[in-house]
Amino acid sequence: MTEAWPNLNVLELFVAVVDGGSVGAGARKVGVAQPNASRSLAELETGMKTALLERSPRGSTPTAAGLALADQARELLDAAQRFNDWLASRSGNGTIELRVGASMTIAETLLPAWLAETRRRLPQLRVDVQVLNSAQVMHAVQQGTLQLGFVETPHVPVRLNAMVVEEDELLLVVSPHHEWAGRAGRISLQELAQTPLVVREAGSGTREALAEVLAGLPAAEPVQALGSNAAVRVAVASGAGPAVLSRLALRAQLASGELLRVPFEGQGITRPLTAVWAGPQRLTGAAAVLVAVAAGK
Secondary structure, eight states: OOOOOOOHHHHHHHHHHHHHSSHHHHHHHHTOOHHHHHHHHHHHHHHHTSOOEEEETTEEEEOHHHHHHHHHHHHHHHHHHHHHHHHHHHSTTOOEEEEEEEOHHHHHHTHHHHHHHHHHHOTTEEEEEEEOOHHHHHHHHHHTSOSEEEEOOSOOOTTSEEEEEEEEEEEEEEOTTSTTTTOOSOBOHHHHHHSOOEEEOTTOHHHHHHHHHTTTSOOOOOSEEESSHHHHHHHHHTTSOOEEEEGGGGHHHHHHTSSEEOOBSSSOEEEEEEEEEOSSSSOOHHHHHHHHHHTTO
């Protein structure tokens, strides 16, 4: 007679605690009450006959035995997820659900094509998409409300797994009536920093990438901070001021002449477009397929 199988729900909770840094964070991620989580973890330690977590007012950190268990648990949970995905793919009317978050530029320009190709490969896939800024996407992934995120910021928390799927370029644009429209030569970074710009809201990957390039330079306050690429484009076309936006978000406006690109000094502004996820480092199932599509595989 074989021994009892491990409790996958408890192992999932334990890995969430290790990733989240506290019992409370792990409990929220897997959707259980903290007292129940504490009881389950105590029973797990009793069964293992060793301490798995070191608890302090600052949170919970795994012991050496806890780290070893977390590594083994990730592999087991990974295999269980692959098994569930296989079962769903074998059922005639079964669906595979995936909760995805994407920052604005990716959601507007790239994600629709990625999802179409992913659904071609996985016809039973149903995707719930949330369009947020990069900071909000990463927070939701860390909290477990999203299984996968796509962000534009160059700064990804170390607790998240990350894979760059594409490179993007940011361009400086103005309306055809702006004084820079007919200007010869390049705009210096100093002048760009000292010019009131139309920018995206705080937490946007576009704004963070621009701030990184202009770091250390005396900077003017933005003339407007707006929550979408479309709003920024309208403001620039209306004469509110220059803006720096993704080339992906400017294709139609540059082609029509509604907005004009203005060159500036330096090597330009490039940034990674990155897939982020929590939990096991190796993606499986529909999330793995979507990331592979995004990376052009």
